[in-house]
Amino acid sequence: MSQRIESKEEFLNILREGLKKLDSKTQEEILYDYEEHFTIGLSKGMSEAEIAKALGSPRVIANQYRFEKAIQKAEARPSFQSIAKAIFVAMSLGFFNLVFVLGFYIGLVGMLFGLIVGFGVSILAGLVLMIRAFIPSFLLEHFSIGIDHSLTTNPLFLFAFGFIWIVLASGLVVLLSHAFRVVFLATIRYLKFNYRVILESSQQTKLP
Amino acid sequence: MITQLKKGSLELCVLALIDHQDSYGFEIVETISKYVEVSEGSIYPLLRRLTQEGYTESYFHQSTEGPARKYYFLTNEGKEYYREMYHQWMVFNQEVQKFFMTYHKENVTNESTNRK
Numbered sequence A: 001m002s003q004r005i006e007s008k009e010e011f012l013n014i015l016r017e018g019l020k021k022l023d024s025k026t027q028e029e030i031l032y033d034y035e036e037h038f039t040i041g042l043s044k045g046m047s048e049a050e051i052a053k054a055l056g057s058p059r060v061i062a063n064q065y066r067f068e069k070a071i072q073k074a075e076a077r078p079s080f081q082s083i084a085k086a087i088f089v090a091m092s093l094g095f096f097n098l099v100f101v102l103g104f105y106i107g108l109v110g111m112l113f114g115l116i117v118g119f120g121v122s123i124l125a126g127l128v129l130m131i132r133a134f135i136p137s138f139l140l141e142h143f144s145i146g147i148d149h150s151l152t153t154n155p156l157f158l159f160a161f162g163f164i165w166i167v168l169a170s171g172l173v174v175l176l177s178h179a180f181r182v183v184f185l186a187t188i189r190y191l192k193f194n195y196r197v198i199l200e201s202s203q204q205t206k207l208p
Numbered sequence B: 001m002i003t004q005l006k007k008g009s010l011e012l013c014v015l016a017l018i019d020h021q022d023s024y025g026f027e028i029v030e031t032i033s034k035y036v037e038v039s040e041g042s043i044y045p046l047l048r049r050l051t052q053e054g055y056t057e058s059y060f061h062q063s064t065e066g067p068a069r070k071y072y073f074l075t076n077e078g079k080e081y082y083r084e085m086y087h088q089w090m091v092f093n094q095e096v097q098k099f100f101m102t103y104h105k106e107n108v109t110n111e112s113t114n115r116k
Helices: A008-018 A024-043 A048-055 A058-076 A080-092 A098-132 A149-153 A155-198 B002-020 B025-035 B040-052 B076-103
Strands: B056-063 B066-074
Touching: A008 A024, A008 A048, A008 A058, A024 A048, A024 A058, A024 B025, A024 B040, A024 B066, A048 A058, A048 B040, A058 A080, A058 A155, A058 B040, A080 A155, A098 A155, B002 B025, B002 B040, B002 B066, B002 B076, B025 B040, B025 B066, B040 B056, B040 B066, B066 B076
Parallel strands: none
Antiparallel strands: B056 B066
């Protein structure tokens, strides 16, 4: 969609609409810049339509500001939501390449997340094993866990195995969480880098 | 392809202009578009980001021709940043030129026989 914007009012309205999720002080500051731009343009004899055409799509401009905000938020507090938001805005600007990068990215993040949850839950299993160590063996006759029977009733084995498993699983969860954070930070850097490089092109793409 | 090349250098041009002389938004847009075809709307987000990163600051100045204008100037960090970026740009340019001197052929009509 590349509709022709004929007036300053129209331009600013679309821009304001795109900025509505930002705080009011920021909105005011941004709109002021464009007001000033129109005023000066008019004083130099340009028409509002000409000025609007030269500026480009107000929706795309609004997305650029939204992206800056999203990236700042994601940097200040890297969380799943803030990163997802930043990626979403980046996609609307056209530079988080959908098919290839996004698919791979979701796979990677999903895998990490799944591993963290899986190992996290398995800590409970380790706890169960440790508890079993204290239950007399005759009560467990009906609850075999499928390994050599003498081992599963040996309380020392149960306790040690459970304990070691908890330590290992916790360690893995910590490690994977760290990896998760690294992926988040790398994502932010990737988005910032791409944004600086293609800042220009988003103005020339026809975006819905 | 040319748009890809322009994108990274827009910031550099804006910094150069402000370094040369305190300027207001419209003037920056007008001057740069004399040399390079540019989507003018990207200039203001760029200026805002430069200000937030501490590279530029602005002040209002009354003009005889109309309303007060917001002038931008480079901070010390901004000047340092610009010098660094300019240097990187020049080095990159020279490297690419050198590369072309060896590998660019004028009037290539056939498919390259160097395909593997």
